[in-house]
Amino acid sequence: PSHRAGPRATLRDVTQTPGFPHDEALFRxxxxxxxxxxxxxxxxxxxxVLYVSPRIEAISGFRPDELLTQPGLWISRLHPDEGPELGAxxxxxxxxxxxxxxxxxxxxxxxxxxxxxxxxxxVREPDGSIRYRQSFTEDITAERFAEAQAERSEAxxxxxxxxxxxxxxxxxxxxxxxxxxxxxxxxxxxxYAPEDYLADxxxxxxxxxxxxxxxxxxxxxxx
Numbered sequence: 001p002s003h004r005a006g007p008r009a010t011l012r013d014v015t016q017t018p019g020f021p022h023d024e025a026l027f028r029x030x031x032x033x034x035x036x037x038x039x040x041x042x043x044x045x046x047x048x049v050l051y052v053s054p055r056i057e058a059i060s061g062f063r064p065d066e067l068l069t070q071p072g073l074w075i076s077r078l079h080p081d082e083g084p085e086l087g088a089x090x091x092x093x094x095x096x097x098x099x100x101x102x103x104x105x106x107x108x109x110x111x112x113x114x115x116x117x118x119x120x121x122x123v124r125e126p127d128g129s130i131r132y133r134q135s136f137t138e139d140i141t142a143e144r145f146a147e148a149q150a151e152r153s154e155a156x157x158x159x160x161x162x163x164x165x166x167x168x169x170x171x172x173x174x175x176x177x178x179x180x181x182x183x184x185x186x187x188x189x190x191x192y193a194p195e196d197y198l199a200d201x202x203x204x205x206x207x208x209x210x211x212x213x214x215x216x217x218x219x220x221x222x223x
Contacts, residue, residue, distance in 0.1 A: 034053065034055060034136075035055070035138060036055065036136040036137060036138040037052065037053050037055040037056040037059050037060075037136070037137045037138070038051070038052075038053040038055070038134070038135070038136060039051065039052050039053070039056070039134075039135040039136075039137060040052075040132050040133070040134055040135075041120070041132060041133045041134075041135055042132055042133070043094055043122060043130040043131075043132060043133050044094060045087075045090065045091045045094055045095075046071070047090075047094075047133070048071060049067050049068050049071070049074075050132055052064035052067050052068065056137070058139075059114070059116065059137060059138070059139045060074075060077070060106065060108060060109065060114075061108045061109025061110055062109055075087075077106050077107045077108075078104060078105070078106060078107075079104065079105035079106070079107070079113065082104045082105060086102055086104055089102060093120065094133075097122050097130060099119065099120065099121050099122075100118070100119065100120040100121075100133075100135075101117075101118070101119045101120075102117075102118055103115060103116070103117045103118075103140065103144075104116060104118070114139055114141045115139070115140045115141045115143075115144040116137055116138065116139060116140065117137070117138050117140045118135055118136070118137045118138075119135065119136050120133045120134065120135035120136075121133065121134055121135075161183060162183050162184050162185070164183070164185075165185075166185075166189075167182065167183055167185060167186045167189050167190060168181075168182075168183040169181060169182045169183065169186075169197070170182075175220075175221045176201065177201070177220075178201050179197040179198050179201065179204070180198075181194075182194035182197045182198065190207070192207070
């Protein structure tokens with residue numbers, strides 16, 4: 001469109017261009033359709049909830065009005081192993097005016113633990129004082145589950161690889177390759193630890209019999 005701002009334009013630039021619709025309903029719809037819950041908080045250690053978008057109910061199981069009228073509700077649902085650290089980090093953000101960002105476990109209304117990601121930034125008055133904090137909270141449980149599954153899968157296959165009766169290695173695709181991974185049984189079979197190969201790219205060739213160097217080189221990088 002002709003009114004489109006340049007690539008470095010801010011939201012303020014865009015909304016001030018001619019023809020941009022200035023209407024509360026539009027901005028309310030943008031906020032309420034966001035996949036993250038939008039929360040406005042007072043800039044206090046014991047923060048007061050000033051506004052919560054409806055999305056919070058899908059994320060936490062609690063309605064906006066419950067969070068607005070029950071100040072300690074959110075904190076009471078934090079995982080006990082993480083609550084104190086989160087409280088200390090929040091207090092630091094409030095006192096310093098810095099951004100707050102954290103991933104933590106939250107007990108959903110159903111009783112199940114959900115992983116949430118929260119980021120909070122200070123919204124300032126023209127004189128630089130902090131008017132309130134604007135937070136975005138999103139459910140990252142599925143993302144965390146996928147990461148955990150991937151880690152378990154990697155650990156399982158790594159264990160299988162490292163039990164093979166052969167040395168397994170991964171090299172860069174170069175004429176004179178660099179070792180990227182060498183299985184632990186290299187020490188038993190070849191007499192050198194995996195870290196020796198990782199630290200010294202020429203070790204493999206120096207350990208090869210002189211009569212075999214040419215054939216090995218040709219097999220690796222045919223001329």
